[in-house]
Amino acid sequence: MSNYNIQEMIQKNKSNKGAFVEKSIPVILFLITSVSVLATIGILYTLISQSLEFFSRESFTTFITSADWNPYGAEPEFGIWALIMGTLKVVVIATVFAVPVGLGAAIYLSEYATERLRKVIKPVLEVLAGIPTVVYGFFAINFVTPVLQSIWSEISLYNAVSAGLVVGIMIIPMIASLSEDALSAVPNSMREGSLGMGATRLETTFKIVLSAAVSGIIASIVLAVSRAIGETMIVSIAAGSTPNASLDITSSLQTMTGFIVQITSGDAAYGSSLYFSLFAVGMTLFVITFAMNIISQWITKRYREEY
């Protein structure tokens, strides 16, 4: 032992095994990381290949131009607009409800609330965000719909209003917490400047803070809308299963996600047009939500204000 000087001892202790681990770990981690890319490829491959199979049987032009969705009869019709309109009705109602409320909550939390109140409200929002959507669906059909029916008699058991309101409730926490992050990121010096010039807190909020945080807020809304479009259980429970492109919000409708759930919970014979139509609808849904996510990321990146 004493024959070695320190340098030789270090050399000796640097075992080959250690060097091998150091070299192989990054490779192993990279391979595991590539699973997430594989998942995306898997989704794209599945949707594209099965959709192509669908379009080899049914007309693509009819699919993207027609509003008649009647996939069951002897002569099935596949016009996606009936489902897109269903989704749109629910999403517009959800957005109209959730954006003012979510934004109001974000403004209150960021601009008015005391630290103690924030500590109470934030966990409530987190719990609300963690409630399974099937539970929201139950709430929609067993509470919201009866309440709506008692004040608005024309509304039927399955309708766009109830589903839309509850989808709105579901995305409120998302809008509130992401917008609150955006508002909190506005530096205090800007608020103080405005308040010092004699503006009220409200004027400061609307004219200074909101306009400084507008990119973050819009990004959060786009993200929440995208979530609402992909929401499945609430609409399959509360919105019904009658595809139609009408603008009537009081009667039963079907969304893209609702269709997928309806077909898969029944028996879609493997290999039938009905089975492959699932993937064509899924593809449409994927393209729309993907585009919205990209827009949201683009807004955040492009219009980010650095202070």
Next chain:
Amino acid sequence: MQLIDKSVIAGKRSGRLALNNSMKWAFFLCTTVGLVVLVTLIVDTLMDAVGYLDWDFLTSFSSARVESAGFYGAVIGSLWLMVVTVPAAIFLSVATALYLEEYAPKNRLTDFIKINVSNLAGVPSVVFGLLGLAIFVRAMAMGNSVLAAGLTLALMILPVIVVSSQEAIRSVPSSVREASIGMGATKWQTVSRIILPAAIPGIITGIILAISRAIGETAPLVVIGVPTTLLVTPDGVLDSFQAMPMQIYAWIKMPQEEFQYLAAAGIIVLLAILLLMNSVAIFIRYKFSQRY
């Protein structure tokens, strides 16, 4: 001569101040919407569940008869589901987060992977269901087994855990890292013995929140075709199974009114489990989070 007429100023200010005050209350009202909904939802469900939520409910299988229907198969099935989902998701996502934060070179491939992860987070869960149906259930011939559903859910929560783990790893200060390297530790020794232990509370919090999302997720299970009328629990990961949210959905869809009460009872059980998991996550966050 009076240059400033105080009454004019007060007159002009009062409207603005009143607006400020009333809007403050409007904003406060918006904030309470969440709380009101949460309380209404829980109270409404509890009222429906009373009388149905008892020991028999937790220990019997599902049934077409309301009196004898229970949640046992669904609870056990969900546990089985987590046996597959949790290890798979943790293994994949923590490794991905470690790679992206500690090893990945700054190049286009890394950027692509990062964008890919954040886009994966935005994919609707029902689309993950279609992936599971086409790849796991059909192409790999797993059928509607625990394995097929578990892997689908693992892929679904992967981006959630990756992002929260990345944040946890990033919050470990570089001084800690440099100290370890400076003492002669290798990269992997630093990562595995210094950074990972320091980041673990944050990682675990993210994992628990992701798991509680996976337990309540229904849409992919419907798409995969998880049954709701089994009278056995699975013996292995290749058996078919039931799941709590799926069973609740099936009951909601039943035309008879009594099944709505069963659904409510199931929801209370599910929410209780989720609440427990969330409390654990919050506890870990407060107890073990280190401030540097």
